[in-house]
Amino acid sequence: MLGIWMPMLQTLIVASRDRNRLREILGVASRFGLGVVLARLGLERGSVDQQDAPDLPQRTRLAIEALGPTFVKLGQILATRGDLLPPAWITELEQLHSRAPTLPFEELRPAVEEALGEPPESAFASFDTQPLAAASMAQVHRATLHDGRPVVLKIRRPGIRPSMEADLRLIAQLASVTEQANAEVRRFAPAAMMRQLAAAVLEELDFTTEGRNADRLRADFAREHRVTVPVIHWEWTSETLLVMDYVEGVPPRDESTLRAAGIDPAAIAVLGADIVLDMVLVNGRFHGDPHPGNLLCLPGNRIALLDLGMIGHVSPRRREEFISFVQSFDQGDPARLADVLTIWSSVGEVPRERVQAAAERLIARHGGGRLVLSAMVTDFLSLMRDEGMTMPPDLLLLFKALVTIDGVLSGIQPDFDLSAAIRRSSLRIAATRLSPDHWMPLLQALAWEVARIGDDAPRLLRAAIRRLEAEPAPQRPQQDKHSTHSSDVRWISGAIIAGAALIAAAIYLQ
């Protein structure tokens, strides 16, 4: 098998230090019977019109797991691309685990001693050589500081940086070869995807990034006593070792475990939604992977956020678009949804009528009443795929995070309604929106956006004005926060769009 693939792959200019790894990768592909995938990608000469075996996605997922953390990360990025891959592949890729065998501590010891400058037994009052958890990039051990404070050490696996860097080099080369050989692959924008992968890998490899992310998120939630982010002990922390407070809690996997720990699942569901909406709509910085293993519920119905290696950013412009997106479902407004989709999909390539038709279908299926976020997002992304519209990667990470947290919250509180939470929280956003500090950058961002889509500006402007005419003027924010309606938010965002459109139109006409 290898013999057949090698000639095609020989066109890769692979540095001699990477050749063994390439052989390993091909060996794994062969072991999992992935010839058809390689052929499809143009990496092998075999027949491409052979029917996909039904278990092909699963075999691919197993191969990815066998190939280790860089491939797992790539698979996780692909799992967010419901706009490119069929649902069967997404479901499979979503199950990717970064499993790895537990290493005896003695194999980690030299790295830990180098990072600490002394043995852990003298740096700490106590140190547990039995791991608390093991994943593919790190192993977590408990310890106690000399002042009695319980901490954990997240220790990077020795030798992992050079091997992940080699994988990045090889994946980049494979991507550029397949891009030339295969038109389908070009839709994935492999160069951009590689940049995203490399950035994610390099960030997660350096544990000081995770430490800084933790500090930022803790600051974001400084006034929310129900949210904890473990304190980082910087005097012991470095690229390969993260030392932070130990948090004793229960992962939000199901209702009964939470109850058994004296935690109220309903309160956790409400808090979970508040946290997510705060991250996305107010702070502009969100946890990229909020699955139950990265969250701990604490007595007093509080939540701790762990594993902050990957943080997503929401620009003011995206935030605005996202609110529009959600509200178009809430209010069953396909025209408004089509406006947002026009901005998100690669503008110009898809005719407006098709975008409008897609918007109408989505609103018909998911608009009005209760919004089931995961169903809507899955449907939305498949529709985008059918229509040949690709979405910006930052947005896909956001959707992915939202669907993950939606799954967590409805797992512990089956009748949980995230769309109600979004309505509740729109009021807080309305309050933020009333300050000029918030308005100016937003206006500039929107003006830029409207100017960028040039030809569409007059239509957006007309749409915004139509909306303003149809809406009553907003009430002043009341003392009682809960009395503000989402229509206030809608009116204000309409006003912002109109204002931005006017500015943009002026610039454009000049």
Ligand SMILES: Nc1ncnc2c1ncn2[C@@H]1O[C@H](COP(=O)(O)OP(=O)(O)O)[C@@H](O)[C@H]1O
């Ligand atoms: N500060 C902490 N307190 C308690 N447990 C922790 C802490 N940090 C990590 N853990 C445990 O270790 C596991 C792995 O840590 P995590 O940061 O999620 O690493 P990975 O990036 O490998 O997933 C977590 O799921 C959690 O069970």
Ligand SMILES: [Mg+2]
């Ligand atoms: Mg984790």
